[in-house]
Amino acid sequence: MADDNKKQKPLATGDRTIPPAGAKMIAIYIMGREYMVPETLTIMKAIEYAGYQYVRGCGCRGGICGACGTFYRFTGDYKLRSGLACQTVAEPGMIIMQLPFFPANRPDYKLENMQGTPHEELRKLYPEVFKCVGCGTCSRTCPMDIDVMDYIALMKRGDLKGAAIKSFDCVMCGLCASRCPAQISQFTAAMFVRRVYGKHILPKAEHLKKRVEEIKSGKYEKLLKELEGMKQEDVKKLYVEREREPDLAEPGKWMPKDTSKL
Amino acid sequence: MSGYTPELKELIKKVEATRPARVEKARRGEHFPALTMDERKKWLDNYHPDFKEEGRRAVAVGPNIGTIMPEEVAFALESTSRLDTKKINLSKADYETDLLVIGAGGAGTAAALAAADKGLKVIISNKLRHGDSNTVMAEGGIQAADQESDSPYYHYLDVIGGGHFSNRPELVAAMANDAPLIIHWLEDLGMMFDKHADGRMVVRHGGGTSRKRMHSAGDMTGAEIMRVLRDEAKNRAESIKVLEFSPAVELLLDEKGAACGAVLYNLETKEYYIVRSKAVVIATGGFGRLHIQGFPTTNHYGATADGIVIAYRAGAALEDIESTQYHPTGAIYPEQNVGLLITEKVRGLGAQLLNIDGEQFCFPLEPRDVESACIIRECTDISKGVITPTGRFGVWLDSPMIDLLHGEGTIKKELPAKYIQFKRYHIDISKEPMLLYPTLHYQNGGIKIDANGRSAIDGLYAAGEVTGGVHGRNRLMGNSLLDILVFGRRAGLNAAEAAKTKSNTGKLSLAHVDKFSAELKKAGVKNPSVGPILLPDYAPEHVKTRQWG
Structure with a gap:
C-alpha cells in the first residue's frame, strides 16, 4: 500500500495541472495559434498549460472578479460566443481571444448632493x-x-x-x-x-443608526476595556456561558436574559 | 468530456452500493464515532499541515528568526531583492504623495478613502486591477453587532473564543467596536445590503456566533463591497491616484528608519518607479498562492505574500505567521472547480465523507482543522483517496444522501449556487457525489500591528489579511470582510494624522535591503530566490524544460 502511494506521486500541486498518462489532448487556438492541451481544463488553465503566464486577464479564478472575459468561436461555426475563461471548459476547435480590458464611459458623480431625481x-x-x-x-x-x-x-x-x-x-x-x-x-x-x-x-436601517450613535458616545468602551484586561480563564467562562440567540428568532424581537451588556 | 469520466463513474458505484445502509443508519441517528480528544490531538499532530513537522522549518533571518513556519513562507521571507540597489537612483522621486497605499483590495481602498476624507493626496499601488483581491471572493457576509439583542461585548467574546483565545485583545476590541460604524459607512456609500421592507438589516448566524449578526448582499457580499468602494475611489480621482499593474517590490526608508515610500515595478513595461510619501499602508492580502505544502487554494491570483516579504525585509515583525486556515472541503473535480469552497452546510444536511471504497472514515462535523486532518490521513497514510484525471486526490462527499434524508429537491433549495456550479459541468450533486480535499483558505498571521494599524516601523501601517493577531489562530466566518474595513480605515486615518505633521524631505534609502542581503549571506542561506514572486507560475514541466533562454 505504502509503495503504491509513493508511486502515485507527483500529484498536481496548487493550480498546476499534471495530466495522467493517456489523457486525451485537444487542439485549441489561442488568438489563432494552435496548442494541444488536455481536455477538461478551463480556458484559463488550458492557456496556462500552453505556457502562458497571465499578467492581465486573470483575477479571482472563481468567476466573480470579471478579469477574464473571453470571446471564442468554433472552427467552422459562424456563431460568436462568450464566457469567463476561469469558468468555461476548453473544447476542441475553440478559437479564443480574451478581453482583459475594455474602455468604458464612466462620468464622475457626487452621490451625496444629487441635483435632480x-x-x-x-x-x-x-x-x-x-x-x-x-x-x-x-x-x-x-x-x-x-x-x-x-x-x-x-x-x-x-x-x-x-x-x-x-x-x-x-x-x-x-x-x-x-x-x-x-x-x-x-x-x-x-x-x-x-x-x-x-x-x-432602499430604506435606512434605524437600529444601525441608533447603535452608531451609542458607539460614538463611547458607550461600549468601558465594557470592552474590561474584557481586554481580563484573565483568560474569566473570558473563557464568559464565552462558554454566553446565551445563544435561537436560529428562528424573529428579527429584532428576541432579547437575552442578561441585558446588562447591551 | 463532461460529468464524471467512466473510471470515476465506476468508483461511484461503490458509493452507491453502501448508500442504502448508510442512509438507514443516519435515519436511526447512528453516526460514525467522533474522535476522542486524544485522537484529535494525534490526528492533528500527524496530519494537519499546521502541526506537522514535515514541510515546516525555522526562518533563518529577520525579526522572527527561529520561528517555525511553513517552508514556503520561510522560503519567501528569505528571498532576495529583485533590485540592484547600486544601480537604482533614489535622488529623484517619480511620484510624490502624502500617503502610499500598497494593495487595493478592500483594506487598501478603505485606507485610501479614509485618508482622502482627511484631505490627503493618496497613491494606490496595485499589482493587478483595482479590486483584484480575496475581498471579492468573500460570499458569506460581514459581522457587526447592530441589533438590539447584541452588542460589541458579545461580538468580542465570539471572536476571541473562535480564535481559541489566542487573538490579541486590543485588536478584537477595536474590531467589535467599529463594526457597526463600518456597516453604516457602507450603507451610506449606497451598498445594497439584504434588508427587510422597513430597512432593518437581514442578519444570520455564522459558525461560532452567539447572536445573528451576519450581514449580506446576496451571496456576493465581498464583491458588492469591493465594487462600491472602488466606484467611490474613482469619484475621488482628484485625491486618489491608482497605479494598476505596478506592485511594490521594496519599501523605502529614510535615514531615521521611517517608511517614506516604495519602489514600484510596472509589470508591463518592466520599469521601476520611485514613490515618495509621508506614510505607507500595506494591504497586500495573504499567501494562498504560495500553495503551502502543495495545497490548492480558494485565493485570488495575486495572493503571493508580497506585503509580508517586503515589510519583513524592512524590519517589521510578524505575528502568528505559522498559522494557516485550511477549509476541509474544497472541490478537486472537475478541474474548473478546483479550490471551490463547498460550504459546511452540505455536511450539516447529512452528507457523509467516504473513501475510494465508499466507506466512511470520520465523523463529518469535526472542527475544521480536525476534519481536514482526517481527510489528509485517509488519502496519504491509508492510501484510500480517489485520484482524478488531472492527478489530484481526495475523498467523496455523498451529497445525494441529502435528498434521501430530507426529501427530493432539498439540495436545489438549500444549496442553489453549488448545485449550479456543478450542473454547469454536467454533474448533478443531488444524484452524484462530489470529490473534495482540504484547501488553503486564509493566512491567519502576518505583520504585527496595534489597534491603530501601526507596525513596528515608524510611518508603516498595515491592514487586512497581511496582518496578524486579529483572529488569532482561527478566524470565524464574516470577520475577514469586517477586519479589512475596520483596520483599513483605522490605518488610513492614523496614517493621515501622522502625515499631516510630517515633511516629505527625508533621504530615501534602500540600505535595509543591503543589510538584509548581508544577513542572508551570514545565515548561510544558499541561492535565495528573488522575491516577492508577484505572480504564481503555472506553466507545466514540458514547457519549463524548453524555456532554455
Whole structure:
C-alpha cells in the first residue's frame, strides 16, 4: 500500500495541472495559434498549460472578479460566443481571444448632493442609455446570464430599483459594452444605479443608526476595556456561558436574559 | 468530456452500493464515532499541515528568526531583492504623495478613502486591477453587532473564543467596536445590503456566533463591497491616484528608519518607479498562492505574500505567521472547480465523507482543522483517496444522501449556487457525489500591528489579511470582510494624522535591503530566490524544460 502511494506521486500541486498518462489532448487556438492541451481544463488553465503566464486577464479564478472575459468561436461555426475563461471548459476547435480590458464611459458623480431625481441624474450622466436600440446582443453576450437589455429598459423607464436588482450579479467584465451598437457602457451605468438605489431608495436601517450613535458616545468602551484586561480563564467562562440567540428568532424581537451588556 | 469520466463513474458505484445502509443508519441517528480528544490531538499532530513537522522549518533571518513556519513562507521571507540597489537612483522621486497605499483590495481602498476624507493626496499601488483581491471572493457576509439583542461585548467574546483565545485583545476590541460604524459607512456609500421592507438589516448566524449578526448582499457580499468602494475611489480621482499593474517590490526608508515610500515595478513595461510619501499602508492580502505544502487554494491570483516579504525585509515583525486556515472541503473535480469552497452546510444536511471504497472514515462535523486532518490521513497514510484525471486526490462527499434524508429537491433549495456550479459541468450533486480535499483558505498571521494599524516601523501601517493577531489562530466566518474595513480605515486615518505633521524631505534609502542581503549571506542561506514572486507560475514541466533562454 505504502509503495503504491509513493508511486502515485507527483500529484498536481496548487493550480498546476499534471495530466495522467493517456489523457486525451485537444487542439485549441489561442488568438489563432494552435496548442494541444488536455481536455477538461478551463480556458484559463488550458492557456496556462500552453505556457502562458497571465499578467492581465486573470483575477479571482472563481468567476466573480470579471478579469477574464473571453470571446471564442468554433472552427467552422459562424456563431460568436462568450464566457469567463476561469469558468468555461476548453473544447476542441475553440478559437479564443480574451478581453482583459475594455474602455468604458464612466462620468464622475457626487452621490451625496444629487441635483435632480435619480432618473434625471442618470439621463444627465448616461444619455446614451436612452439610445438603446434593443438588439439584445448585450444579454446574449453576458457571461453571468444577466438580461442586460432588460435592465437597460428598466433604467429608461425610471425603474431604478428593478435595474439595480436585475444587474446585481454583474462582475463588470465589460463584454456587454464591447458589443453594444449604441456604444452604451451598461455595466458602469448599472453601478451608478445600484449605488443610487442603495443610498437613496432602499430604506435606512434605524437600529444601525441608533447603535452608531451609542458607539460614538463611547458607550461600549468601558465594557470592552474590561474584557481586554481580563484573565483568560474569566473570558473563557464568559464565552462558554454566553446565551445563544435561537436560529428562528424573529428579527429584532428576541432579547437575552442578561441585558446588562447591551 | 463532461460529468464524471467512466473510471470515476465506476468508483461511484461503490458509493452507491453502501448508500442504502448508510442512509438507514443516519435515519436511526447512528453516526460514525467522533474522535476522542486524544485522537484529535494525534490526528492533528500527524496530519494537519499546521502541526506537522514535515514541510515546516525555522526562518533563518529577520525579526522572527527561529520561528517555525511553513517552508514556503520561510522560503519567501528569505528571498532576495529583485533590485540592484547600486544601480537604482533614489535622488529623484517619480511620484510624490502624502500617503502610499500598497494593495487595493478592500483594506487598501478603505485606507485610501479614509485618508482622502482627511484631505490627503493618496497613491494606490496595485499589482493587478483595482479590486483584484480575496475581498471579492468573500460570499458569506460581514459581522457587526447592530441589533438590539447584541452588542460589541458579545461580538468580542465570539471572536476571541473562535480564535481559541489566542487573538490579541486590543485588536478584537477595536474590531467589535467599529463594526457597526463600518456597516453604516457602507450603507451610506449606497451598498445594497439584504434588508427587510422597513430597512432593518437581514442578519444570520455564522459558525461560532452567539447572536445573528451576519450581514449580506446576496451571496456576493465581498464583491458588492469591493465594487462600491472602488466606484467611490474613482469619484475621488482628484485625491486618489491608482497605479494598476505596478506592485511594490521594496519599501523605502529614510535615514531615521521611517517608511517614506516604495519602489514600484510596472509589470508591463518592466520599469521601476520611485514613490515618495509621508506614510505607507500595506494591504497586500495573504499567501494562498504560495500553495503551502502543495495545497490548492480558494485565493485570488495575486495572493503571493508580497506585503509580508517586503515589510519583513524592512524590519517589521510578524505575528502568528505559522498559522494557516485550511477549509476541509474544497472541490478537486472537475478541474474548473478546483479550490471551490463547498460550504459546511452540505455536511450539516447529512452528507457523509467516504473513501475510494465508499466507506466512511470520520465523523463529518469535526472542527475544521480536525476534519481536514482526517481527510489528509485517509488519502496519504491509508492510501484510500480517489485520484482524478488531472492527478489530484481526495475523498467523496455523498451529497445525494441529502435528498434521501430530507426529501427530493432539498439540495436545489438549500444549496442553489453549488448545485449550479456543478450542473454547469454536467454533474448533478443531488444524484452524484462530489470529490473534495482540504484547501488553503486564509493566512491567519502576518505583520504585527496595534489597534491603530501601526507596525513596528515608524510611518508603516498595515491592514487586512497581511496582518496578524486579529483572529488569532482561527478566524470565524464574516470577520475577514469586517477586519479589512475596520483596520483599513483605522490605518488610513492614523496614517493621515501622522502625515499631516510630517515633511516629505527625508533621504530615501534602500540600505535595509543591503543589510538584509548581508544577513542572508551570514545565515548561510544558499541561492535565495528573488522575491516577492508577484505572480504564481503555472506553466507545466514540458514547457519549463524548453524555456532554455
